[in-house]
Amino acid sequence: MIKEIKTYKLCYEGINEERDALAIKGLAEHPMEIVVSKIETSDGHIGYGESLAYGCSDAVQVTIEKILKPLLLKEDEELIEHLWDKMYKATLRFGRRGIVIAGISGVDIALWDIMGKKTKKPIYKLLGGSKRKIKAYITGGYYSEKKDIEKLREEEAYYVKMGFNGVKVKIGAKSMEEDMERLRSVREAVGENVKIAVDANNVYTFYEALEMGRKLENLGIWFFEEPIQTDYLDLSARLTEELEIPIAGYETAYTRWEFYEIMRKRAVDIVQTDAMWTGGISEMIKIGNMAKVMGFPLIPHYSAGGISLVANLHVAAALGTEWIEMHLRKNDLRDKIFEESIEIDSGRLVVPDRPGLGLTLREEIFDEYRCNS
Template sequence: MIKDIRSYKLCYEGISDERDALAIKGLAEHPMEIVVTEIETSDGYLGYGESLAYGCSDAVQATLEKILKPLLLGEDEELIGHLWEKMYKATLRFGRRGIVIAGISGVDIALWDLMGKKTKKPIYKLLGGSKKRVKAYITGGYYSDKKDIDKLREEEAYYVKNGFKGIKVKIGAKSMEEDLERLKAIREVVGEDVRIAVDANNVYSYEEALEMGRKLEALNIWFFEEPIQTDYLDLSAKLALELRIPIAGYETAFTRWEFYEIMRKGAVDIVQTDAMWTGGISEMMKIGNLAKVMGYPLIPHYSAGGISLIANLHVASALGLEWIEMHLRKNDLRDKIFNKKIPIEDGHLVVPDSPGLGFTIRDEVFEKYTCK
């Protein structure tokens, strides 16, 4: 039985001045900010989940405390699917995406962590998975006043030196010509055997994305992520038809219903989603299986704390996925939230075999990183 639910707003202040295109075009770069959900059962188990909270942690926490918690207290924590539907239906008038689904995501991940701990099995095995390692590509190449072309080349060479065979670079904040020069410089230093993807963070118009996509094709770019706003699915489908380069996205969509429309319309060639904001592990599994049915590859998105990264990794194992996204930007909410490091072997994330998520939270985390 669920005895209590607690939530914690965590912020990391050590983020550098690195920015993506969305930040430079007038919208603030999100802080490294998450909401962690802690669920306690009557028999003494604790489960942990993570919610998307890019500058909106107050609202996410309020949703957890005032709306979701009263729905869940006294319920059987093992009825994960039932509890997901209860939360989703109860928030009909104001949910469906955004902050409410972020709150549900954190609860769902925590419930799966609990289930694993109670059964003494890692989540990926509960989900039917067997894959022990998943290839990681590293997202970097952010814009910074301190990062010239030489610094950019050094950064990307570092990723490759550490065994990663895929990298992703931010585009869209500079002119197309400048971004293409950045990509050419990176290709020179990483070689032809490393996959290079790009991420425009939704800033292009359709016409700009079409023009840039054609230029990217000449550079043998792996995929073109979120070229336009997620709302314009028909235009994204036109891009996918017009361009040879695969269109990837849209991590900024929520739940299986939005992703069904994305796939039905052919708006992408590669599906990207994230357990911390699409509805948790339960919903990410549904989206992943839907992608399998409809013939789309899925690559999990990642951009926040360690809990969501590991949740995505369990799903990647369960679905037998080839790739997962990873960052190496300085981030204590990824690197210092657990009592042990997230293992990386030869460019692969190692799927944990301990119960639940497979990691325990450091005792001092909630005090040390509480948002001011």
């Protein structure tokens, strides 16, 4: 039985000044903050989950504490599907996307963590998975006044030297000619055998994306992520039809229903989703299996704390995905949140094999990284 649910707003102030196109254009700033849900059962088991909280941690925390928690207390923690449906249906009038689904996501991850600990199995095995190491591509190439093309080359070459065979570079904040110059420089630095993807973070218009996509094709870019606003699915479908370069997205979509529309319209060639905001592990596995049925590869997205990265890793292992996204920007909410390190072996992330999420959360982080406001 669920005895208590507590939430913690965690912020990391040490992230550097690097920005993506969306931030540079003044449309969004992404402070490094997460909301961690801690669920305790009457028999002493504890699970942890992470929710998306880019600039909205107050709202996410209130949603969990005031709306979701009363629905869950004294419920059987093992009935994860039932509890997901209960939360979703109770919030239909004001949820279905955004902050409410982010809150549900963190709760759901925590419930899976508990289930794994109770059964003494890692989550990926509960989901039927077997794959233990998954290739990671490194998202870097952010814009910065301190990063000229030579520093960009050094950054991407460093990732390859570490053993990663895929990288992703941010585009969209500079002119197309300047971004193409950056990408040509990266190609020279990493060689022909390393996959290079790009991410526009939704900033292009349809015609800009079409023009840029044709330029990217000439450079042999791996995939073109979130070229336009997520809501324009018909236009995104036109891009997938007119461009040879695969269109990837949309991490900013929520739940199986929205992803069904994305896939039904063939608005992408590669599906990207993230447990911390799509509805948790329960929903991400459904989206992944739907992608299998409809013939789409899935590459999990990642951008925030360590709990969501590990949750995505378990789902990726269960689905048998080939790739997963990883960042190496300085981020204590990823690197110092657990007692153990997230293991990397020759450019592959190793799925933890201990019960639940498989890593031990440091309780001290709730004080060390508590948000000041």
